[in-house]
Amino acid sequence: MTAGLGMLLAAAAVQVTAAPQASAADPGCWRDTCIGKSAAAMNCDDDAEVLDQFDIDTSIEVKLIWSQMCQATWAKVAIDPGYTDDPVYGQLWTTPTLGGIEKVYTTPQLGAGNPSEVTLMGNWKGTSKACWTSKDPSTEGDWDPVPLILEPGTGIMGAYTGACTDWI
Template sequence: MRTRSWGRVGAAVALLSLSQILATPPASAAETAGCFRSACTGKNPVTMGCDADAQVLEQINQGNDIELKLVFSPACGATWTKVSVNPLYKYPVWAALWQMPTLGGFESPRPTPSITSTNASDVSPMGDWKNTSKACWNGLKDAWDPEPLLYEEGGRVVVTPLVNGNCTEWI
């Protein structure tokens, strides 16, 4: 009798173990991500694996020429900007992820390289999703915000109209 009950127990343990192995899901995006939140700041979302679960928070298009996305990765807890231009578009475009502390402070950019017809798409370095973020593009220069909340120059507040560019909403 004793052998038989141990046999059933052993079979039950083996079956339970096998069911655990078979029920194990494949590696999730969180397990393949190379960084999390502030550790992602300044890093490339593609090389860090953060694009595996990327979600577009907001997208704006400038006709058929420019596509700008504010992107978020839950696994990495990070945001970034992705910009693409039509290869026939003949002007350079600069884009950046703009962030500021959620409780206030100064905004700071994480710019992409210049986007041209030969380099038609790129991403900005990432920033911690805990900061307030927006994505912007412009046709003037690197790290230029075409829609600042407040722009100061020489210690004075300067009113700036929208100049050659566009931004997503602050999120």
């Protein structure tokens, strides 16, 4: 047997006996069935992509994330563990494509012990944005931090503390 033929047969044997590549787990939900569920628990974070993101100095990072496999979106908000200026909550705001009532999913308050949190998911077929806010939803309700609002008693338009990605 020639050296060339021996190398070819050895290469073929390696190809036949090589273990198959591991594939990503099947998604546990799709579009509407993902609403209000965890991206990690549904394997939607396997193909996660950042659609939009912004940073507030080096203190706060906000990301709007989506999964093509699940057709779902969620928000991820992270803070510098030493950040103490305002309370920080992450939010995913969603609205149906043709309009309707906004739905919001909020993370627990971020802090030194949990500097990064993700929200539950929304349906990609709607419109979504990721936000951070300093307003505690358990005591102050759900306030979209981006629209201008009338400051009580002043007549001055201002914004709640927080910021959002663009609606996508």
